[in-house]
Amino acid sequence: MGEELRPRRLGRGLAALIGETADVVPTTDRSHGQRRVPIEFLRPNPRNPRINFRESDLADLAASIREKGVIQPIVVRTIPGLADAYEIVAGERRWRAAQLAQLPDIPVVIHELNDREALELAIVENVQRADLDAIEEARGYSRLIEEFGYAQGDLAKVIGKSRPHVANTLRLLQLPPSTRQRVSDGEISAGHARALLSLKSPETVAARIVAEGLTVRDVERIAQQEAAGPSQAKPRAKRQDAKDADTRALEKSLSDVLGLSVSLxxxxxxSGELRIRYASFEQLDGLCRKLAE
Structure with missing residues (x-):
């Protein structure tokens, strides 16, 4: 049981199933090879983190499939107790589009995968292709953590992302349902969503993003103003005025380099203090990467 739950890096096993650049998924020791099967033999994966399939995108892909076919096989696994039935592990979008294109059969690679491996592969494949919206990605990470006992650091290694990225993505699940839906619908970006996390009323500002076209920086400024509070605004302005021109010039130079608000x-x-203000973990992660260069 302990071996089953031990998180590990995605190595030649699962990573090889995706084929980062190849048109055909390579075979592994746990693969039954590539074959064509009737399209009705395939079943969608109930664990697939991707739940949004836009009709316009499927229509475009179906048109391409009619002309060129399905270039990259779909990764599937057998369904215990069912003959001539396979569960899709990676490639449900291609399968749906192939149905629209009215293909009689479809290329697949059959692999022996347990539930954990199937979920890992589904998440990694979708993340690499940028097929998941940020909320779907967060739900996928959450499911791996809750069902298979991953720590965030181990999960980051498995999916090939930084730990702050995993932590920041998971935090999006703290947003109100209506705001999460705006992210899934593409009304606001993941950057907007992360900036909204520090606000007292994210739903109100999310509505303003849609209505007024606020940028991520606009939302970050709103968050900074809310954090500062009205009572701190005037004293801060006085301290700024007391600084000499050289100090203000140095602050601006550092701010330009770091992309963050800097004060000396x-x-x-x-002696003195250097203060760097960030509005989100994403900005902090970016600062850490710059300092490590």
Whole structure:
């Protein structure tokens, strides 16, 4: 049981199933090889993190499939107790589009995968292709953590993302349902959603994003103003005015390089403080990467 739940890096096993650049998924020791099967033999994966399939996207893919066929086989696994039935692990979008194109059969590669491996592969394949919206991605990560006991750091290694990315994505599930739906519908971006997390009323500002076309920076400024509070605005302005031109120029130079708000404060003599303000974990992650360069 302990071996089954031990998280590990996606190596040649699952990673090889995707084929990052190849048109055909390579075979592995746990593969039964590529074959064509009747399209009705395939079943959608109830664990697939992707639940949104836009009709316009499917129609475009179906048109391509009519002309060129399904270039990359769909990864499937057998369904215990059912003959001539396979569960889709990766490639449900292609399968749906192939049905629209009225293909009689479809290329597949059959693999022996347990539930954990199937979910991992479904998430990795969709993340690599940018097929998931941020909320679907977060739900997929959450499911791996809840069902298979992953720590965030181990999960990051498995899917090939940074730990802050996993943590920031999971935090999107804290948003109100209506705001999460706006992300899934494409009304607001994942960047907007992360900036909304620090607000007292994310739903109100989310509505403003749609109505007024607010940028991510606009939302971050709203969050900064809310965090500062009205009572702190005037004292901060006075301290800014007291700084000499050289200090303000240095602050601007550092801000331009880091892409964040930077302030310098003298502590007397030659000592002082350097303060860097960030509005989201995404910005903090970016700062850490720059400092590590």
């Amino acid at each position: 404060h003298s502590l007397g003599g030659e």
